[in-house]
Amino acid sequence: MDNKYYLTEVDKVSKSIFCYHNPMDSILIEHHSHKKGQFLYTEGGVVHVKTDTRMYYLPARHYMWIPAGVRHSIYPSSPKVIMRNLYFPIKKSANEFYKKEGIYHINNLLMELLLYTKNWNGDIRKSQKNKYPIVNAFKTLLEQSVSNSLHLELPHPTDTKLIGITTYLSDKIDEEHLLPSLASKFSMTDKSLYRLFKKDLGMSFIKYYTQLRIFKSLEYLVNSDYNISQIANMVGYSSLPTFSNTFSKVMGKRPSEYRRSNEIYM
Incomplete structure (x- = not known):
């Protein structure tokens, strides 16, 4: 078929x-x-x-x-x-x-x-x-046998300005972005950008940005031969332990464990 x-x-x-x-x-x-x-x-x-x-x-x-x-x-x-x-x-x-x-x-x-x-x-x-x-x-x-649902999703922004901001974050995923510098780049105050994330997406900037980086790293872990330190850098983490600990909090396992568990059952 x-x-x-x-x-x-x-x-x-x-x-x-x-x-x-x-x-x-x-x-x-x-x-x-x-x-x-x-x-x-x-x-x-x-x-x-x-x-x-x-x-x-x-x-x-x-x-x-x-x-x-x-x-x-x-x-x-x-x-x-x-x-x-x-x-x-x-x-x-x-x-x-x-x-x-x-x-x-x-x-x-x-x-x-x-x-x-x-x-x-x-x-x-x-x-x-x-x-x-x-x-x-x-x-x-x-x-x-159902367990708790895993929160492996990101909401779609509806605000025009926030659509541009989240697209920028995705396009520049290899760079680290802090709220003050991001707000300044888009001619906003820290508080107004923080409120925009909470109002439009129902989550804070840091939660959205953290999940975006970890979800992107999933693709690199299973579709490339980059080592985990390289992948950490590719999603904007300068510290491998910080990346590994954050990944573990979001996914429930270390990046190395996730990569090992990805074989295909024939």
């Missing part, structure tokens, strides 16, 4: 569970939505998932739940990325888990069941006794 056209098949059979595993090959999957909820797991790199309000950074060995009806686009950080998807019909009375976007760690049991389906693509119906019980059990385990 072609990467570009499988999306038209997801909702054709309303009661089926749709399964799709494939390398991304750097293809942008443009803004779309489904009537089914989407389980999206990735290996081999970072996948960007953009909704109307946020940019999510889905790292390897994690999954994202995208509720039915949420418009989103998907693009990988590398052609090596493999995407594993299961699309489920969701009832209105379903668990709250299925109604909100989130990124989560995947446990071993879910991983084993997911890999069991790796050669399946297309609709899985109740009549398929050798397949349907597996994916239906997967859905049940999903809500029963």
Whole structure:
């Protein structure tokens, strides 16, 4: 099934569970939505998932739940990325888990069941006794084993000036930016820039900027041969221990651990 056209098949059979595993090959999957909820797991790199309000950074060995009806686009950080998807019909009375976007760690049991389906693509119906019980059990385990959502996303700014500022931060990610100098560059006071971040994005400048740097470093860790000290410099950290400690606070593991855990399950 072609990467570009499988999306038209997801909702054709309303009661089926749709399964799709494939390398991304750097293809942008443009803004779309489904009537089914989407389980999206990735290996081999970072996948960007953009909704109307946020940019999510889905790292390897994690999954994202995208509720039915949420418009989103998907693009990988590398052609090596493999995407594993299961699309489920969701009832209105379903668990709250299925109604909100989130990124989560995947446990071993879910991983084993997911890999069991790796050669399946297309609709899985109740009549398929050798397949349907597996994916239906997967859905049940999903809500029963869910942990706290990881905050691996950044909100989209709506203020015109702040759009320019956040674009500048992203473009100049290899430089260190302090609030006073950034405010001065954009002809603002420290206080007015601080308030703009809080008002428009609901977070402080330092939190936004820290997360932007760490999320960018994820791409370098999995898509390059740069050492960790080089990557720290590439996202504006002059101190390797500071980068490593900050990465650990955001991601729950050291950069070296994250890099080691990125192999692909075939």
